[in-house]
Amino acid sequence: MGFPGWLSHQQYLASYRADGDRMALLLGEAAPDAPVPTCPGWTALDLLRHVCDVYSHKVAVLRLGRSLHPGEWTLADAMDQATALDWHDSVRAELAALLAELGPDSACWTWMEGVGEATTGAWARRMAHEALVHRVDAESVLGRPLAPAAEGLAVDGINEILTWMAGDPDVLTSDGADDGTAGSVLVDFGGDGDGDGDGGGWLVDLPDGAQTVTLVESGSSADARLSGDAFALDLHLWGRPAELTGVTEESGNEAVLTRLRARLKIAAQ
Structure with a gap:
């Protein structure tokens, strides 16, 4: 099912x-x-x-x-x-x-x-x-070129790391999980990654001690933004270097991005 x-x-x-x-x-x-x-x-x-x-x-x-x-x-x-x-x-x-x-x-x-x-x-x-x-x-x-991810897998992977990894209750109660500032980050994959051409993004709300992830339209409002190809974003969130993963862009409130980065770092330990 x-x-x-x-x-x-x-x-x-x-x-x-x-x-x-x-x-x-x-x-x-x-x-x-x-x-x-x-x-x-x-x-x-x-x-x-x-x-x-x-x-x-x-x-x-x-x-x-x-x-x-x-x-x-x-x-x-x-x-x-x-x-x-x-x-x-x-x-x-x-x-x-x-x-x-x-x-x-x-x-x-x-x-x-x-x-x-x-x-x-x-x-x-x-x-x-x-x-x-x-x-x-x-x-x-x-030093080989990256083979593409299976269709839809990168978009799903972004959701998985934001929910089950960085959003895990043990992560959210860890020291440093509330570094930076509460707010929202749009992980915007545009028209790439899910195979249907519609595009979108995962909106991550980052209050103290909690985290929610919602699928929204590309370009939706947020305090900060990560944007790029879905596969590059997925790998970026897993801490893989930009020279390997491809171009991703960060913009908006740096303190909110700091909070997301802190939770991702804890989750990847």
């Missing part, structure tokens, strides 16, 4: 598989110690191990149906590149099969709150965006 405004379960799984395939291909060509420009301090092997750990964790969550205790999922910490590449192929295939078998509406533990929480569909959505962003990281290792 899915949830209003989301892509379909099948779309998430297709994107997850495609981006995972591309990441595996790219990291198979990279030297293990090659730096990851989008993740300072990481090597290509660090990136690969991280993604393996994420997928392994989700497999265990889906199989057990609850939050996990340390030691209940396999970690790639000690794996060399060849072993980690094999594990990446194996564990992501297992995760895709589990998500397909369970469908979007099965009850499942997640840390996310709001519409769609506690479902396997939420994990399919999260893993599609995980695979997208880290596929971009792998492209940066080899």
